[in-house]
Amino acid sequence: MRRFTRPVLVLPSLKDREPAQKPKTFTGHWTNPDVRGALLAMQGWVCAYCGVDLEQHAFDVEHFRPKGNVTDDPGHEGYWWLAYEFSNYLLSCTACNQKQKIDKFPLLPGGVRATAATRDQVKTELRALIDPAADPVEDLIEIDTSDKLARLRPKPGITPSQEAAVKETIRMLRLNRSLRILRGRLRALERAVGAADNNAVDRLRIRACRHRSHSLAYYQLLASLAPDQAPETAAERDWLIKKLVRALAQAAKILDNGGDENDERQCAELVWAAAVLLSLGAPVDAALSSANLEAEKLLVQDFAAGL
Template identity: 35%
Template sequence: MRKIRIPEDKTPPIDWLTDAKAVSTALAGAANEAERNAIIEANQRLWRDARIRDWLLGLFHDKCWYSEAQEAVSAYHVDHYRPKGQVTDVGRVGAEPGYWWLAFEWQNYRICGQLINVKKNDVFPLVSGHRASPDIPGSLKLEAPALLDPTTDDARLVSFEMDEDGCRAVPSVGVDEEDRARVITTIDVIGLNRLDRLNRKRADVWEACREKLVSYEAASSEPPALKRLQRALAISDLKKRVSYESELSSVAEACIRKVGSEVICAQVFG
């Protein structure tokens, strides 16, 4: 997972924002839950609209915001990070009202592969405390979601490791117990390790990086000029693999930091 950069001076297309604001105003004025649900149902096209979908995709180079894959997790959905309809919790029976007032707020949208979005569904557990309410200003900032948010520094809590089934998401080294629990919950809720094809794709990236790390070290036995060239080429390739636009760049970063030497890490990330 990698933190999504949303520049402060960037906003979705104005015509889409105008349409969304009009629906949000109608939603806020609805007399009851049934009326709110009817408004949301009638305007689903807005979060599926190419104007907002393409704008969101452009922020992360056509990658899923949760898995960082471009196609291994199937078609893209515009996911509501906080579910709009109802909310369920991990291991609990029953549902609570969803975050209906955020249904047309683009800041609540995340680009998500279809297979991950279907798995996530309306599950949105909290670490503790009460859910936010539209009647309590600032309550969203006080909420403590268990589900990691890829638009925040939460993304740094996830790392990757190789095993016999491929390359799997794991908690980063050094995270505290609460954050470790959040990572494990997120991996389970969105199924970050359940797709074999995605695990294999990550493994391919890991192995490609490992080979470059090996070639860097092996160059020590070459004549000086060739040694410098081979090492420069290896570092150049590794830098490309960890760049923001590259698919599964967080996997490449995890491999380099865990397998590479301090000297290599300094050159790639310095």
């Protein structure tokens, strides 16, 4: 898990959607390309919870606070008023979303769950789930590098309630139990240790980018080897832009050769992701020009103007 910075956006699919009361059924506006694209721009292709590569795993737009009901509190009607709220979304692999997290949203002892009537209190309800788009993840969680399974643990020195939340997050999402997650993390840690042994700071820096899978291993080793060398936000974003532009170039080629509806949808997500980054001041248009993606650049600019 890594910390992500959530952009403040009014996305077309979510504008003026907040329901006045709990709807009988929810419409999946969160699956639209602008929403998924904005989350790609925030995270890259990385599961917000377990850190796996989302190019290799199916993924969902996950509601951080469950919209319909709350497993931990059967009397609660769910955080339905946040169903169409961008700040309540994360990209997560389907295993984390559909098998582990589902509708769980535990609170720490003494926590008071917010309801529609007390919705302003969501910020103070003492959630037991770490929010990768709000909490200082790297200050709270670390990989135990001496553990043969590379398990996660709370960082020493954090408060008892932070420690309880980290432990509950790890337990609930099976971050130390799922073979799929452990194998990926262990592989990353072995590579990071190899790079650290060779004093390959540049390699650690590139792989410590938060938009890359299992990057915590590299980030942590880099922090112990050269603490002032952590990649800057701009460098991490540049890496993401390069990846995005490459994906757009491939998508454009596929669509030129007659892609299907799903390909078009994925291409639209990429254009939206680029538009969000552009609206945040990232040099996306220059990257698109250098890849000869002039038509896509116009589209990206057009979408960004509407944000």
